[in-house]
Amino acid sequence: MNDFKEVSESYTLPEAIREAQRCLHCKVPQCKKGCPISNDIPDWIAELAKGNFGNAMSIINARSNLPAVCGRVCGHERQCEGNCVLNKKGAHINIGKLERFVADFDSSAGLTHETIPEKSRGRVAVIGSGPAGLTIAGDLSRLGFAVEIFEMEPEPGGVLMYGIPEYRLPKEVVRREIKKIENLGVVFHLNSTVGEDLTVDNLFAEGFDAIFMGTGTGVPRRLNIPGNNHPGVRQAIRFLRRVSLYESGLIDRKEVVIGTGDKVAVIGCGNTAIDAARSALRMGASEVYVVYHRTIDEMSALRAEYDDAVAEGVKFLWNSSITNIVGGEGYKLKEVTIDIDGTPTVMPMDNVIMAVGSVPAARIVSTTKGIDVDDKGYVLTREVPYGMTTRQGVFAGGDVTKRPATVVHAMQDAKRVAEGIAQYVDAVKLMESINLTATPAKPENA
Ligand code: SF4
Numbered sequence: 001m002n003d004f005k006e007v008s009e010s011y012t013l014p015e016a017i018r019e020a021q022r023c024l025h026c027k028v029p030q031c032k033k034g035c036p037i038s039n040d041i042p043d044w045i046a047e048l049a050k051g052n053f054g055n056a057m058s059i060i061n062a063r064s065n066l067p068a069v070c071g072r073v074c075g076h077e078r079q080c081e082g083n084c085v086l087n088k089k090g091a092h093i094n095i096g097k098l099e100r101f102v103a104d105f106d107s108s109a110g111l112t113h114e115t116i117p118e119k120s121r122g123r124v125a126v127i128g129s130g131p132a133g134l135t136i137a138g139d140l141s142r143l144g145f146a147v148e149i150f151e152m153e154p155e156p157g158g159v160l161m162y163g164i165p166e167y168r169l170p171k172e173v174v175r176r177e178i179k180k181i182e183n184l185g186v187v188f189h190l191n192s193t194v195g196e197d198l199t200v201d202n203l204f205a206e207g208f209d210a211i212f213m214g215t216g217t218g219v220p221r222r223l224n225i226p227g228n229n230h231p232g233v234r235q236a237i238r239f240l241r242r243v244s245l246y247e248s249g250l251i252d253r254k255e256v257v258i259g260t261g262d263k264v265a266v267i268g269c270g271n272t273a274i275d276a277a278r279s280a281l282r283m284g285a286s287e288v289y290v291v292y293h294r295t296i297d298e299m300s301a302l303r304a305e306y307d308d309a310v311a312e313g314v315k316f317l318w319n320s321s322i323t324n325i326v327g328g329e330g331y332k333l334k335e336v337t338i339d340i341d342g343t344p345t346v347m348p349m350d351n352v353i354m355a356v357g358s359v360p361a362a363r364i365v366s367t368t369k370g371i372d373v374d375d376k377g378y379v380l381t382r383e384v385p386y387g388m389t390t391r392q393g394v395f396a397g398g399d400v401t402k403r404p405a406t407v408v409h410a411m412q413d414a415k416r417v418a419e420g421i422a423q424y425v426d427a428v429k430l431m432e433s434i435n436l437t438a439t440p441a442k443p444e445n446a
């Protein structure tokens with residue numbers, strides 16, 4: 001297992017149309033109810049069933065800025081597909097795979113061309129270009145705002161580019177989606193770290209009317225296990241980032257640190273843990289264990305991801321915790337003690353990867369006055385205008401405002417924040433124009 005090629009295969013055109021024709025076009029579509037961004041699923045599937053690919057794409061575009069991404073990495077089994085009425089007959093519509101087909105087909109055939117509205121409603125700076133930042137940028141751009149994104153990495157995409165492995169979400173797909181957002185007139189500033197190279201106050205001074213923080217959660221949580229300071233203990237999000245950089249040819253193989261033939265234990269059982277486990281196998285690990293302190297029914301990973309991991313050879317230890325880590329030479333461990341169902345078991349292990357969640361970095365809030373956070377560092381926001389922080393004109397959304405969620409939940413939140421920003425900027429500009437009109441004219445000889 002050393003291949004990062006995309007795992008799941010796409011539909012051919014006849015297969016996609018056949019699948020779309022199975023849809024009942026329900027009057028009260030449960031699939032749409034299950035979609036966090038209320039995608040008009042039956043409508044675009046109906047267009048697809050008739051072979052109207054451009055229409056299908058336009059309907060999807062009205063709700064989603066990242067359909068090729070969502071079609072691949074959304075939790076369809078718990079959302080649209082899990083709600084499809086055809087589950088009762090044992091075969092839901094494969095909505096995710098159809099969405100991916102429409103988005104890929106549209107990109108390769110160049111079917112839809114959106115008209116870019118005049119950017120006359122105001123200027124918005126977006127910090128971070130993960131799913132939340134890209135969604136805000138796409139939505140506000142379509143509403144007539146001039147949007148500029150400030151991204152600390154050399155390439156935009158955030159977690160989509162550096163956190164989700166190539167075999168689940170190819171980088172080319174992310175680049176294509178970003179190009180579409182760029183085509184809406186969004187400007188990208190790369191290698192640009194707000195909180196270091198420039199501040200929120202600098203952005204206001206440059207004339208932005210509102211600022212959106214979509215900076216996600218970049219600081220991994222660490223479990224307090226004896227021996228966890230050894231360099232053989234790594235953080236999943238950093239490991240995945242290195243794998244991603246290696247796959248893009250930007251760093252050497254040795255910098256990925258998991259060696260060929262290594263034994264690896266991953267702590268946690270969310271999607272990041274499964275991504276780390278499957279990536280470790282692809283980097284040549286001989287044995288990979290996912291160690292989780294609860295049961296299979298309590299894991300937050302998608303069932304489909306778990307099934308694929310099992311098929312690839314990842315082993316799962318339920319009701320288990322690592323209680324001790326013994327370091328070896330250099331970057332390798334010697335062994336770990338795993339408490340499995342109450343029985344301590346010593347196992348030889350070269351690496352431990354922690355995937356137990358992450359919290360926001362303090363880079364922006366520590367360099368900006370007036371942005372309040374909770375005791376874990378999540379940014380506090382208001383309901384009206386939706387998403388505004390305790391600092392006027394600064395908005396936040398996605399993972400930086402709450403516990404890490406999925407790509408589509410970050411998008412769902414960002415869509416509401418985009419509406420909040422639009423309302424806020426419109427109101428400020430209206431007040432400014434009223435104040436200007438209300439200012440008494442100076443006497444001519446004053
Ligand atoms: Fe089609 Fe299933 Fe949605 Fe009904 S619930 S409209 S069958 S996808």
